Amino acid sequence: xxxxxxxxxxxxxxxxxxxxxxNDEGLTLTEIATKIxxxxxTIVPIIHTLRDRDFIEQKSNGRYVIGISMFLIGSASLQNIxxxxxxxxxxKEIVYKTSETCQLGILVNGDxxxxxxxxxxxxxxxxxxxxxxxxxxxxxxxxxxxxxxxxQELESIYKGPxxxxxxxxxxxxxxxxxxxxxxxSEGYFQESGEISPDLSCFAVPIHHNGKIIAAxxxxxxxxxxxxxxxxxxxxxxxxxxxVLERNLQRLGISDSNLFLDSFVSQIPSISNY
Numbered sequence: 001x002x003x004x005x006x007x008x009x010x011x012x013x014x015x016x017x018x019x020x021x022x023n024d025e026g027l028t029l030t031e032i033a034t035k036i037x038x039x040x041x042t043i044v045p046i047i048h049t050l051r052d053r054d055f056i057e058q059k060s061n062g063r064y065v066i067g068i069s070m071f072l073i074g075s076a077s078l079q080n081i082x083x084x085x086x087x088x089x090x091x092k093e094i095v096y097k098t099s100e101t102c103q104l105g106i107l108v109n110g111d112x113x114x115x116x117x118x119x120x121x122x123x124x125x126x127x128x129x130x131x132x133x134x135x136x137x138x139x140x141x142x143x144x145x146x147x148x149x150x151x152q153e154l155e156s157i158y159k160g161p162x163x164x165x166x167x168x169x170x171x172x173x174x175x176x177x178x179x180x181x182x183x184x185s186e187g188y189f190q191e192s193g194e195i196s197p198d199l200s201c202f203a204v205p206i207h208h209n210g211k212i213i214a215a216x217x218x219x220x221x222x223x224x225x226x227x228x229x230x231x232x233x234x235x236x237x238x239x240x241x242x243v244l245e246r247n248l249q250r251l252g253i254s255d256s257n258l259f260l261d262s263f264v265s266q267i268p269s270i271s272n273y
Contacts, residue, residue: 018032026064029043050067086244086251087115090240090247095118098229101219103116104215110136111136112136112141112215134165137162138169138195139194139195139203141201143183144205146176147181148205148212165195188203188204198221198222200220202217203215207245208245208248216244218233
């Protein structure tokens with residue numbers, strides 16, 4: 001059934017979003033009206049109501065900022081939304097777009113630790129499980145996680161030659177570093193047959209506060225990998241990357257270690273990672 005959006009409600013939301021995106025100085029009534037393209041006279045009663053209910057606060061200089069009631073609502077929402085749930089929602093969207101399995105992983109001592117998985121409905125698909133660990137150098141997801149490291153840093157993580165998983169697995173630190181650099185410039189990571197002979201995988205890193213804190217991948221049997229499938233998968237991953245990074249900023253998480261701890265705490269079966 002078609003419906004029209006409620007204009008007074010939209011104006012309330014526009015006011016709150018404009019203040020949320022402003023700096024600490026806040027906005028004047030004129031600036032708010034200009035920003036949301038509504039006459040001042042229209043929003044004055046809304047502003048007064050929001051101020052009286054502490055959703056916004058008027059500072060001594062007359063400018064408006066977000067009020068304590070809004071912070072309380074945000075805190076309650078954050079407590080109810082696990083970080084893993086934020087990722088799983090977007091992973092489901094990626095599976096819907098690609099019809100292939102999507103996984104989430106983090107880097108732990110040179111390995112990928114898989115934290116979440118959303119399965120494809122295809123009868124022939126990746127067999128994996130949450131809590132599994134694989135050498136990061138042998139997977140596209142792992143290379144996405146390693147792509148922020150210098151050659152010297154990679155040498156300190158992997159002391160000595162890389163142990164091959166298949167005949168196609170990257171076997172030297174130099175080769176791993178070059179592959180990471182090349183894929184980083186392309187914006188996505190790809191491997192075929194490095195972890196399993198008949199498996200192909202694409203991945204993107206997830207950045208937060210200037211760090212790579214996780215990566216998301218799409219895996220499929222190589223026989224299903226066509227040019228069109230690759231384009232669909234890469235597009236879905238890059239879109240998902242953008243959505244996830246934007247949502248992490250909105251959640252206001254400032255400590256990447258707390259972020260990691262939050263992930264692992266939501267997986268009871270993983271205790272000695």
